[in-house]
Amino acid sequence: MNRTIFIDKDKCVGCYSCIVACKLEHSLPPEPVKPPLGNPTGPNLIRVYQVGPQIHDDEVHQYFLPIPCLHCLDAPCIKACPRSALYKDNDTGITLIDEDKCIGCKFCLWVCPYGAPQFYDGRMYLCDLCIHRIGEERQKGRQTACEAACPARAIHVGTTAEISALIGEKAAERAGKEKSI
Amino acid sequence: MQPDKAVITTTCKSCHGGCGVLATVENGKITHIEGNPDSSTRGTMCAKGLASFQEVYNPNRILYPMKRKGDRGEGKWERISWEEALETVAGKIKGSIKKYGAGSVAICQGTGRGYNRYTFRFARSIGTPNIGVPADFCYGPRLAVFGTTVGGRLYCDYHGWGGEYPKTQISWGKQLEITNADGEMAVWFLNSLDKAEHLILIDPRATRLAGRADLWLQVRPGTDAALALGMLNVIINEGLYDRDFVQNWTYGFEKLRERVQEYPPAKVAEITWIPADKIIKAARILATEKPGCIQIGESLEAGNNSIQTLRAIVCLMAVTGNIERPGSMINWVPPDTGPLEEFAMEVPAPEEPAIGADQFKLLSSPPMAMAHMHTIFKQLREGASQIRVMHLQGTNPLVAYPNTKEVKEGLLNAEFLSAADLYMSPTVEYADIVLPAAHWLESDDIHDMHPRFIIGAIHKVVDPPGEAWPDNKIYNELGKRLAPEYWFDNVEEMLNYQLRKANITWKEFTGMGFLAKMGKEQPYYKYKTDYWQKGGGFATNTGKVELYSTVMEKLGYDPLPYYLEPNESPYSTPELAKEYPFILSTGGRSPYYFHSQYRQVPWLRERQPYPIVQIHPETAGSLGIKNGDWVWIETPRGKIKQVAEVFAGIDPGVVVAQASWWYPEDPGPDHGIWKSSANVLTRNDPPFDPAMGSATFRALLCKIYKVEDE
Numbered sequence A: 001m002n003r004t005i006f007i008d009k010d011k012c013v014g015c016y017s018c019i020v021a022c023k024l025e026h027s028l029p030p031e032p033v034k035p036p037l038g039n040p041t042g043p044n045l046i047r048v049y050q051v052g053p054q055i056h057d058d059e060v061h062q063y064f065l066p067i068p069c070l071h072c073l074d075a076p077c078i079k080a081c082p083r084s085a086l087y088k089d090n091d092t093g094i095t096l097i098d099e100d101k102c103i104g105c106k107f108c109l110w111v112c113p114y115g116a117p118q119f120y121d122g123r124m125y126l127c128d129l130c131i132h133r134i135g136e137e138r139q140k141g142r143q144t145a146c147e148a149a150c151p152a153r154a155i156h157v158g159t160t161a162e163i164s165a166l167i168g169e170k171a172a173e174r175a176g177k178e179k180s181i
Numbered sequence B: 001m002q003p004d005k006a007v008i009t010t011t012c013k014s015c016h017g018g019c020g021v022l023a024t025v026e027n028g029k030i031t032h033i034e035g036n037p038d039s040s041t042r043g044t045m046c047a048k049g050l051a052s053f054q055e056v057y058n059p060n061r062i063l064y065p066m067k068r069k070g071d072r073g074e075g076k077w078e079r080i081s082w083e084e085a086l087e088t089v090a091g092k093i094k095g096s097i098k099k100y101g102a103g104s105v106a107i108c109q110g111t112g113r114g115y116n117r118y119t120f121r122f123a124r125s126i127g128t129p130n131i132g133v134p135a136d137f138c139y140g141p142r143l144a145v146f147g148t149t150v151g152g153r154l155y156c157d158y159h160g161w162g163g164e165y166p167k168t169q170i171s172w173g174k175q176l177e178i179t180n181a182d183g184e185m186a187v188w189f190l191n192s193l194d195k196a197e198h199l200i201l202i203d204p205r206a207t208r209l210a211g212r213a214d215l216w217l218q219v220r221p222g223t224d225a226a227l228a229l230g231m232l233n234v235i236i237n238e239g240l241y242d243r244d245f246v247q248n249w250t251y252g253f254e255k256l257r258e259r260v261q262e263y264p265p266a267k268v269a270e271i272t273w274i275p276a277d278k279i280i281k282a283a284r285i286l287a288t289e290k291p292g293c294i295q296i297g298e299s300l301e302a303g304n305n306s307i308q309t310l311r312a313i314v315c316l317m318a319v320t321g322n323i324e325r326p327g328s329m330i331n332w333v334p335p336d337t338g339p340l341e342e343f344a345m346e347v348p349a350p351e352e353p354a355i356g357a358d359q360f361k362l363l364s365s366p367p368m369a370m371a372h373m374h375t376i377f378k379q380l381r382e383g384a385s386q387i388r389v390m391h392l393q394g395t396n397p398l399v400a401y402p403n404t405k406e407v408k409e410g411l412l413n414a415e416f417l418s419a420a421d422l423y424m425s426p427t428v429e430y431a432d433i434v435l436p437a438a439h440w441l442e443s444d445d446i447h448d449m450h451p452r453f454i455i456g457a458i459h460k461v462v463d464p465p466g467e468a469w470p471d472n473k474i475y476n477e478l479g480k481r482l483a484p485e486y487w488f489d490n491v492e493e494m495l496n497y498q499l500r501k502a503n504i505t506w507k508e509f510t511g512m513g514f515l516a517k518m519g520k521e522q523p524y525y526k527y528k529t530d531y532w533q534k535g536g537g538f539a540t541n542t543g544k545v546e547l548y549s550t551v552m553e554k555l556g557y558d559p560l561p562y563y564l565e566p567n568e569s570p571y572s573t574p575e576l577a578k579e580y581p582f583i584l585s586t587g588g589r590s591p592y593y594f595h596s597q598y599r600q601v602p603w604l605r606e607r608q609p610y611p612i613v614q615i616h617p618e619t620a621g622s623l624g625i626k627n628g629d630w631v632w633i634e635t636p637r638g639k640i641k642q643v644a645e646v647f648a649g650i651d652p653g654v655v656v657a658q659a660s661w662w663y664p665e666d667p668g669p670d671h672g673i674w675k676s677s678a679n680v681l682t683r684n685d686p687p688f689d690p691a692m693g694s695a696t697f698r699a700l701l702c703k704i705y706k707v708e709d710e
Helices: A017-025 A076-080 A107-111 A145-149 A160-175 B082-100 B116-126 B140-150 B186-193 B224-237 B243-249 B253-260 B265-272 B276-288 B306-319 B373-382 B404-412 B471-482 B491-502 B506-512 B550-555 B574-579 B617-622
Strands: A003-007 A047-056 A059-067 A086-088 A095-097 A118-120 A123-125 A155-159 B005-011 B020-026 B029-035 B066-069 B076-079 B105-109 B168-172 B198-202 B215-217 B292-296 B389-393 B416-421 B433-436 B445-447 B454-458 B514-516 B582-588 B612-615 B630-635 B638-646 B654-658 B700-706
Touching: A003 A059, A003 A160, A017 A047, A017 A145, A017 B029, A076 A086, A076 A107, A145 A155, A145 B029, A155 A160, B066 B082, B082 B105, B082 B389, B082 B416, B082 B433, B082 B471, B105 B116, B116 B471, B140 B306, B168 B276, B198 B276, B215 B276, B224 B253, B224 B265, B224 B276, B224 B306, B243 B306, B253 B306, B265 B276, B276 B292, B292 B306, B373 B404, B389 B471, B445 B491, B454 B506, B471 B491, B491 B506, B506 B514, B574 B700, B582 B612, B612 B617, B612 B630, B617 B638, B638 B654
Parallel strands: B005 B454, B105 B389, B168 B198, B168 B292, B198 B215, B389 B416, B416 B433, B582 B654, B612 B638
Antiparallel strands: A003 A155, A047 A059, A086 A095, A118 A123, B005 B020, B020 B029, B066 B076, B066 B433, B445 B454, B454 B514, B582 B700, B612 B654, B630 B638, B630 B700
């Protein structure tokens, strides 16, 4: 069953929990050092972008959009990789990386519409939709670390059928409500 | 060999805290933390809480008790035993009490972290009234106003236990969505927001929820009291108030009606810079689209009129009947333990008044009498100080209090300073004795930051590094040396004692995870029952919500709310405004930091390495400032630099700088406070709030200009 992630931009408040939850889940750099670094860096498998605020006719337009790898069905990164280091997991459709094959050429980054591939300290990092947590009985079905941590419930991960149903329900709810905040 | 693996339930304390946590421990080391889905916070956690993982194994932690060698701030330390450290601190306190009286000792902590009750109990047990906390500008005003006006503490009812969620929500000078501040949790708020019909945002900036709000009232910093009074004017004059509640359950309505006549919407629009039609619209929504609740931010407290600002807002809640009804503002019934702060309050308060009590009578009123820190620093600075010894437990005055230069002069004049902390902060660098504190993942305690419907078990997950001790143990061991009758054989005994009314032990509590009064156990409309008063009523002098405050009247303050122009503004100090033309708020906050904490945590610092000052595009353009430029921000107290964010959601005449910055990587002892800490700019001069002594952080005047040559 294909798995996917859905970001509800109307709900995200830009608290950035997802970013740190992901770093913790995947033990990502940077590590604490002594003395601390003023500008530590590391890969971020989910990034959050702030759009706005723009103010038109007294209306504020502003939203926050977390962007991980979207695990495209027809993934350009897989096609672009000269070493076939990127591949699809058969069961879930999640795009994964074979670190032994990756040469760090960054073609995948050039072709990715979302800037998802991350390069740090000579290796490539990519969101794996927390594939290791699939089937684990924790967090009441919220599978990924980012989904579990999100206090705004702006991140949803599931099969494409599940996400389709969720978006449909949201649309129906909106239709029945005059004003949504 | 099978790894020794366990998942331990605990409670986060990375901000005021309260999120349920599951911590995985393998072979004695934490390998993972995440939210506990079976807690009131439903498995969610924030960036700060999750990054705690990097605090437990952070090599910058203080590991051992140390005493100063060489001069203060020279950075030379000698490792000593806990025995020697405690004997020294206790000896200095004892000596000072003997020579100068108990009031010569100040027991200080920073923002509330759930060990408040130990700080207060410790101070009372040694007989000093001088509890030094940032209460005058953070939460103290709310406590004082809720207490005097409604006889309790109001929280927003986000939970739906009474069958209704708030229909109208006001977020006033607060960003609960990226914090878990002051007894509320972001996840509760955001969940209830999905069920609300109106969101009114009152803030000088288009903060994160501005895009979702029906109405954004872009208030001029420091003028919120005028806005609240203007809304009261509309509600009362249009007859939109809750007649039943006003008639039966409030005191002084006619006097309030008279007072608010001074604040017609047109005049309030001039004061606040909010168009009158928006003020009228907001007032009508709050009064007619019920139930509603108002989330009050600390911003409203950090100014010269904190008490009357909050009084006006509580009056808004009262006249609209948004108190104690489901979906409005509620005084929570505590869990079966009773309010845990009784642990502090049961120790008799000293008769000697706290420093500042002669002036700021609400700050120093029982039961939570506190000292006025700005006066303490002033006395120390001027060399005629009552305070000789200061114990600083988890507080960083060199970053947290206004006018850093003068705070430092004062602090250095204290005869003896002891400090307990996780890291060598700019303040700890000047201590005489340093005590290593344990992180919440290394401590056993009961989480009860703000007395509310729930307490949580903070369960030690791993041993602290080196010889660090939990805050409660530090207080208990110091207490045993100074006032043994009030302290305990060990921490477990102390925790058992605090849980006794619920008939559970600490061990049993850790198995439960939390204790709460939720759902049907949480009653509403308690003023119609015998809960506070036989036959009904609120726990106030008149038994009613006091729109006209008998307490304020008795203390010699105006019993009715009023507006006061900020100490510095284009209107109150037009001459100063010629040189310093912009209104400055130092209220900027980041989702990655809690006050002065976490700049040494890489997962957080990576996200935001430097402080940000928000400037309107027109203003930035006229000053040649581009997004990402370092800019100087200057006030009569000093200048600092921060990174410009060119931000359309702010008035061109207002700039908002971020608070509480220091750079752990910069050389000690000051670690870069002069470079970027916003309190270099803030003012500690009178006039303070007359009743609370609040200093001004949110409505100052400044100039800004680009940093050249960097």
